[in-house]
Amino acid sequence: MSTTELTTRQEGRRQGTQSEPWVDDPYSRALRSGRGPLFLRRSDGWLLPLDVERWCAAPDAADTALLRRCRGPVLDIGCGPGRLVAALTAYGHCALGVDVSPAAVARTRGAGGAVLHRSVFERLPAEGGWATALLADGNIGIGGDPHALLLRIRELVAPGGRLLVEAAPYDVDERLTVRVEDARGRHGSDFPWARLGTRALLAAAADTGWTPAEHWEADGRPFVDLRHRRGAGAKPH
Template sequence: MSITELTQRQRTRRPWVDDPYARALRTGRGPLFLRRSDGWLLPLDVERWCAAPDATDTALLRRCQGPVLDIGCGPGRLVAALTAYGHGALGVDVSPAAVARTRGAGGAVLHRSVFDRLPAEGSWGTALLADGNIGIGGDPHALLLRIRELLAPAGRLLVEAAPYDVDERLTVRVEDARGRHGSDFPWARLGTRALLAAAADTGWSPAERWEADGRPFVDLRRCAPPDQP
């Protein structure tokens, strides 16, 4: 799937908008889940996302350089923390509730998909994909190729992987404990091994790997894609 096709699909599907996710962000509380059609449930850590950054988040933010783009910023804890540190940062998110909460926390944010046109393309020093956001769009290869367009040549992509060995492309929906749910949308989950394989396929090389509090991370740097010299 091309980036243009994925952009069009992102615009026609509106996950995370007027559904239990929006309500959870307004209150800062779950429980909230991703549900697959076969009944499988993945808990979403709403309370942590809506709290101040923890020690694991802080270690991630210390690795940021230059202006930072937080892709799928959610309620904005990372953007707000970077701003408080005096670091240039911008969040992007498709959820109006996430955008409102990020602005309320003092972070700069755009109500936009990563596949839409963004400011300063090709000059961001760091991009963040935290909290499972490698799954955005359900096509990690397309997402990783898009982020190559956004970063400066010496920029870094800091990605949080799933905490176990997984490589899945899913159709899911957001659901709360009462069974209220939003619309279906494509998602993906990648553990570290699958993430590194997708990175190699799309012109990234790992500069660092680390784990904290059961959360694995990879620092990726741009390199020549496999089909280029």
């Protein structure tokens, strides 16, 4: 996971300031330093650790297995600090990252990757022409509505193209409101998020006109290869 698409503002409860999720909050500070600890916190106190150090490092074996499946021009949605975009560029791919976090954009550019400071729901280059799109690190959660996200990506990927998605490593299908928080209790504002395991992801894909081609696991991280079905429409949801 690297970003959310929500850009509304609310009053910071502990710091007495306004902040945007993934922008002027602990996430930005963690990306600049390359270190955590960092968490997603739900309103009931539940915490999900975020793997900042891995996101800011070179691609690991699981990432490499994902990258080897990329074909043609690649769009990395919620690219975070840009390790995948930079690696794809080094492999000779035409690759573009998009992210709403200025800190993520800066780090991606510093790593040599092409990136736009933009939401996936805004206008993007080459819509309908991307051969591969990526949703790594939990980014199926972007916006809190996986169906809306999968439908949007159908507009971006070429017919017959692929969407490579990392699922949650357990059987889960939930929509929730979270905020980014560090170990000192500093946090950004609340935003919608979602978490889908492989089974829930496959169901959402079927509802939105995607065909599963493959699923695999590497280092405990599950992935699904979805294909853009020509002429397929979304089911009522």
